[in-house]
Amino acid sequence: MSEHEPLVDDLFEPVEDQTALRVGVLISGSGTNLQALIDSCADGSVEAEVAVAISNKPDAFGLERARRAGVDAVYIDRAAYTTFAAYNHAIIDVMHSHKVDLVVMAGYMRLLGNEVLEAYPQRVINLHPALLPAFVGASAIHDAFDHGVKVTGVTVHFANERFDEGPIIAQEPVIVDDEDTVETLEAKIHEVEHRLLPMVVQLFVEGRLFVEGRKVRVLPEL
């Protein structure tokens, strides 16, 4: 391990008497991935705590999911801020006030400002419903379906300043069958997302993710 720099070395040490790693989740919609993360924290498969859910949409059902789980739910209105930077600083303020260690973008349909990435260097994870670098952008499942691919999938990656572009932590393929509609394909992809995202958060908690250039290596379990 000598040449590797653990990502969470000074942030989180897995000792018994310490507070669990605190996750801030950014959402825009129904929040099924937020729910998967809340459930995984509750059943102990992810040794972390969802500290806050932030939505850029006031009516995102994910906010209600958070409230029901006793997690703070915050709507931040982009229109209330004159600049994109100010909006992103508002996100940072909420993350800081909730002592967030790790930011997870789980169906957050906006670009995240550099301000947040700089406040949480290599501590922002994005979930994308395609095998990046294929099908970047907000309609990845539809785009892949319309392109006629036979294999698509799910990507979890560290966010960087370019949309859907940072180092890839985990990917899992999803086969597109001739019988699939875009709806059945969405269901298959969401099922993988709900498994892959909590798995990656747990790897982060365990300090097992190492970034070398564009490559993310997963250290073996201790």
Place this chain on the structure above:
Amino acid sequence: MSEHEPLVDDLFEPVEDQTALRVGVLISGSGTNLQALIDSCADGSVEAEVAVAISNKPDAFGLERARRAGVDAVYIDRAAYTTFAAYNHAIIDVMHSHKVDLVVMAGYMRLLGNEVLEAYPQRVINLHPALLPAFVGASAIHDAFDHGVKVTGVTVHFANERFDEGPIIAQEPVIVDDEDTVETLEAKIHEVEHRLLPMVVQLFVEGRLFVEGRKVRVLPEL
């Protein structure tokens, strides 16, 4: 089947007394996919015949593989033709003189001219060592490896006038492990190629590939 137009309806009917479908293979290198196709035709898993191998490189080992299998091996020198169109017409002439029904690009490292695509409409198949539309171009395996993807794969598709872009017939994922080097990844991808390409040629022989816009559907076996 009423709304579908079979691709090979008037070209090949699978009746006993008819000549096997004849495949012309374009190569540039060692020809391991050509070999896989020759072997599959020999063992009967592909009910076709490799009629000719054409290379744009004089020293491509695939030419030697063809000769050893009793298949005509033809080198066509791009530099001998003043225009790209004339070069592509030379390819067509060789394909026609060998009564080729289906053109397979198997590691052919040049763009194919529209002339060939027009001479063999929806009868040109390309093999690509990545999950298109990711990693188009001539260094797909290296590019995917350097990008740090966790899943890549193999694509077989109908060629169209845009490089690596036509309707996708088949894809198969290949997992990139942390231990993989670009060499071990290449070996894994080639193994899939050698299986996927003959499988697609056999589906073509059986008349089971139907193109609807960008989507290729595989009809069930009779």
